[in-house]
Amino acid sequence: MQATTPETTDKSRGARLEARISVEQKTVLQQAAALSGRTLSEFVVASAQEAASRVIREHETIRLSRTEQIAFVNALLHPPPPNARLRKAAAAYRKQMGA
Numbered sequence: 001m002q003a004t005t006p007e008t009t010d011k012s013r014g015a016r017l018e019a020r021i022s023v024e025q026k027t028v029l030q031q032a033a034a035l036s037g038r039t040l041s042e043f044v045v046a047s048a049q050e051a052a053s054r055v056i057r058e059h060e061t062i063r064l065s066r067t068e069q070i071a072f073v074n075a076l077l078h079p080p081p082p083n084a085r086l087r088k089a090a091a092a093y094r095k096q097m098g099a
Contacts, residue, residue: 017045 021029026040033043064072082090 029044030040033040036043038046
């Protein structure tokens, strides 16, 4: 993922996002923006992008319990023998690929 800087943000701005929020929410966001030395828009966009990246990362990461980890590794190290359906699919693949 490319780091967002003021230079890259200014060049790539082409879309607009609008949201209706309460007065209280806007006050909190303005205070946080001021404390972080950003404009309200910069703060909201950066915060939303960080949250979006976190959600995407969480959904792209597989987390397994210790028991699940052991079962996964055992399945990799000691796979069951191929069944008839898998052998048929492999033969069809080899035929299709000319191998």
